[in-house]
Amino acid sequence: MRFATLAFGVAVAALAGAAEAKPVLMPQPVSMTEQPGALTLTGPFRANVRGCPQPLTGRAVARLQADVDRLRGGPASGAGVRLSIHCRARDAGYLTLEAKEAYRLDVTAQGVAIDADGPEGMLRALATLRQLAAPASGAAGLPLVRIEDAPRFAWRGVMIDTARHFMSLPTLKRQIDAMERVKLDVLHLHLSDNEGFRVESKLYPKLTGSASGGQFYTQAQIRDLVAYAADRGVRIVPEFDVPAHTGAIVTAYPQVAAQVAPNDPFITQNRALNPASEATYRFLDALLGEMAGLFPDKNFHVGGDEVSDAAWAHDPSIQAFVTAHGLANRPAMEAYFHARVRAILAKHGKTVIGWEEIAATPIPTSVFVQAWRMSNTISATTAAGHPTVVSAGYYLDNLEPAAHHYAVDPLDPEADGFTAAEVTEAAKISPLAESAVRPLELKPLPPLTPEQARLILGGEGELWSELVSDEMLDARLWPRAAALAERFWSPASVRDPDALQRRLPIVQTELETLGLQDQASRARMVERLAPGHVQPVLTFLETVAPVRNAAHNHMIRAMLRGQAHPPPQDLNTLADIAPVDGTAVRSFEADVQRLVTGDVSIAPAIRARLTAWRDNAGPFARIARGHPDLEAALPISAEVTTLSGLGLDLVDSLTAKQPLPDAVRERAASALAQAKRETDASARPMFAFVHPQPPADLIVAIAPGIDRLFEAAQAAR
Numbered sequence: 001m002r003f004a005t006l007a008f009g010v011a012v013a014a015l016a017g018a019a020e021a022k023p024v025l026m027p028q029p030v031s032m033t034e035q036p037g038a039l040t041l042t043g044p045f046r047a048n049v050r051g052c053p054q055p056l057t058g059r060a061v062a063r064l065q066a067d068v069d070r071l072r073g074g075p076a077s078g079a080g081v082r083l084s085i086h087c088r089a090r091d092a093g094y095l096t097l098e099a100k101e102a103y104r105l106d107v108t109a110q111g112v113a114i115d116a117d118g119p120e121g122m123l124r125a126l127a128t129l130r131q132l133a134a135p136a137s138g139a140a141g142l143p144l145v146r147i148e149d150a151p152r153f154a155w156r157g158v159m160i161d162t163a164r165h166f167m168s169l170p171t172l173k174r175q176i177d178a179m180e181r182v183k184l185d186v187l188h189l190h191l192s193d194n195e196g197f198r199v200e201s202k203l204y205p206k207l208t209g210s211a212s213g214g215q216f217y218t219q220a221q222i223r224d225l226v227a228y229a230a231d232r233g234v235r236i237v238p239e240f241d242v243p244a245h246t247g248a249i250v251t252a253y254p255q256v257a258a259q260v261a262p263n264d265p266f267i268t269q270n271r272a273l274n275p276a277s278e279a280t281y282r283f284l285d286a287l288l289g290e291m292a293g294l295f296p297d298k299n300f301h302v303g304g305d306e307v308s309d310a311a312w313a314h315d316p317s318i319q320a321f322v323t324a325h326g327l328a329n330r331p332a333m334e335a336y337f338h339a340r341v342r343a344i345l346a347k348h349g350k351t352v353i354g355w356e357e358i359a360a361t362p363i364p365t366s367v368f369v370q371a372w373r374m375s376n377t378i379s380a381t382t383a384a385g386h387p388t389v390v391s392a393g394y395y396l397d398n399l400e401p402a403a404h405h406y407a408v409d410p411l412d413p414e415a416d417g418f419t420a421a422e423v424t425e426a427a428k429i430s431p432l433a434e435s436a437v438r439p440l441e442l443k444p445l446p447p448l449t450p451e452q453a454r455l456i457l458g459g460e461g462e463l464w465s466e467l468v469s470d471e472m473l474d475a476r477l478w479p480r481a482a483a484l485a486e487r488f489w490s491p492a493s494v495r496d497p498d499a500l501q502r503r504l505p506i507v508q509t510e511l512e513t514l515g516l517q518d519q520a521s522r523a524r525m526v527e528r529l530a531p532g533h534v535q536p537v538l539t540f541l542e543t544v545a546p547v548r549n550a551a552h553n554h555m556i557r558a559m560l561r562g563q564a565h566p567p568p569q570d571l572n573t574l575a576d577i578a579p580v581d582g583t584a585v586r587s588f589e590a591d592v593q594r595l596v597t598g599d600v601s602i603a604p605a606i607r608a609r610l611t612a613w614r615d616n617a618g619p620f621a622r623i624a625r626g627h628p629d630l631e632a633a634l635p636i637s638a639e640v641t642t643l644s645g646l647g648l649d650l651v652d653s654l655t656a657k658q659p660l661p662d663a664v665r666e667r668a669a670s671a672l673a674q675a676k677r678e679t680d681a682s683a684r685p686m687f688a689f690v691h692p693q694p695p696a697d698l699i700v701a702i703a704p705g706i707d708r709l710f711e712a713a714q715a716a717r
């Protein structure tokens with residue numbers, strides 16, 4: 001009897017599991033139809049390739065096989081699974097904006113068939129197949145599906161800043177691996193800035209010397225990286241930022257520098273080239289020509305952002321040039337400079353892309369523009385006829401959760417910027433705050449016309465690395481870049497944040513299984529903080545997130561207080577290690593969502609998590625003693641304990657369908673209000689610098705999940 005009951009229970013659980021199991025895909029395809037059943041993976045894929053280039057396709061299949069083996073524990077040694085791959089065209093547009101990326105993927109009981117428009121479509125189909133083969137998509141094997149798919153946008157990028165912190169080659173390759181798995185196709189590398197010039201120049205060897213801390217990629221390494229990315233359907237778009245953000249260049253070659261007033265902390269940290277000197281253009285012709293030869297992509301990024309008036313105002317030779325040429329103002333001088341740079345790059349066969357400032361004056365429509373400061377920009381750049389890449393709303397270094405960026409549609413000119421009320425608020429704070437916020441005030445704008453919309457090439461998540469070291473890169477880029485991959489690939493109608501949150505931890509776990517190093521790096525960083533006692537810190541880190549919007553940037557905060565040269569910031573604090581969109585928090589929220597929509601079977605899992613979090617305060621306090629970095633977080637650890645304990649009360653009330661005791665209601669309201677105040681302190685860019693931040697620059701990331709339980713428990717009254 002007991003056995004029969006047990007067997008019945010297991011069968012019901014298995015059925016429930018089967019009904020639940022849907023392919024977990026990110027990005028979601030355009031269409032997917034499912035049939036009951038599964039194709040068992042009886043052994044390795046036996047590929048039959050027609051019309052696709054080799055060795056590209058063979059290598060792609062080998063990568064797929066290795067990944068499937070890692071996900072499922074292979075290699076399986078049975079008869080194998082038929083994998084027929086057909087490319088309709090070899091595609092001269094491979095690795096360009098015209099690349100043929102559409103594909104159809106059929107999984108039937110007989111095997112897998114891919115019909116791709118071109119080699120990039122083949123790679124994208126294999127990325128889908130990889131996710132279908134993960135146990136989360138179908139424990140019994142590949143789910144039987146027909147998928148028809150094509151990207152919404154051709155430019156689906158991330159930018160990695162290798163200048164502020166150097167990123168090693170293995171680290172970059174790991175990001176490219178993950179990009180391939182979620183169908184991102186542009187890696188924009190920011191390769192020069194005040195802190196360093198990161199590519200070997202045989203013509204100007206001093207660039208990579210002491211001005212760059214000697215950290216750079218050799219030309220052979222760049223060629224290798226470009227080929228590695230090309231194999232995975234990823235274009236590398238290099239950026240050499242001019243005329244500002246050139247501190248490393250002008251330190252190495254002062255003869256091309258604009259003279260600046262001494263003692264201005266901001267300008268001495270963001271030096272510019274001299275746009276009035278022919279020596280500058282001879283230098284750029286040679287240097288950019290050399291760099292253009294290393295990067296085969298048609299697009300070449302010239303930066304162009306953030307030239308301040310002070311950069312050129314104190315150089316008499318530049319002022320004389322401005323007068324002699326009748327240039328009305330600093331933007332006119334910039335326009336002259338960029339026209340010269342464009343002519344240089346045109347000679348080398350490149351199409352220029354630059355940050356939105358380069359389009360402040362009318363320029364040829366052939367120039368690509370990257371909109372970054374606010375969403376209104378896309379209306380202006382597309383009205384002026386520029387192909388536009390959207391980054392406004394996609395600044396990953398703002399440390400916002402994935403859902404924040406996911407909600408921003410690349411075609412929405414009103415998605416990201418400041419409100420009129422915020423401008424008023426900034427004006428009350430200080431003239432400096434107002435001057436930072438007012439230019440970014442969102443104005444109501446009509447939707448883009450179809451002609452304008454066609455000029456939006458896609459989007460790009462930016463990760464500036466002032467506060468991102470090599471070992472932090474995986475954790476700062478993922479899983480949020482996967483959410484952006486979906487925003488840029490999938491139809492605009494795919495925008496349900498709950499569906500995102502359900503899949504994101506699963507996709508992240510797969511990416512980790514396949515090679516992302518965020519967990520290993522986190523464990524190493526914690527070991528440095530608490531040698532031999534990592535577990536209470538790791539448990540604590542499941543529950544928190546770093547403050548947002550550069551509130552954790554102590555260097556900027558010091559400069560705003562007037563300190564000219566703040567020391568570099570230690571990047572091994574809890575705020576640097578805490579995940580932005582932690583898997584534990586997202587899984588917790590997904591579980592809470594199930595509970596509050598009536599699935600009480602999930603309650604034990606929620607209780608187990610909350611109990612572990614609640615009971616962590618004691619062990620955390622014991623190991624924190626004597627470690628100032630950890631001690632700073634004790635108040636936050638206490639908040640986590642309070643909220644987790646209240647969460648348990650709320651689960652009890654929900655599952656027992658009992659009204660919430662008044663005392664619990666009052667304590668929950670108060671604790672949640674405190675967590676919200678602490679989160680709000682860094683909720684908005686710019687304002688985050690003026691508000692005091694919570695202890696250890698940490699916010700309680702489990703609070704929204706607890707709040708959801710609280711809402712449901714109150715509604716159930």
Ligand code: ACM
Nearest residue numbers: 305306355372462
């Ligand atoms: C930028 O964020 N300065 C382009």
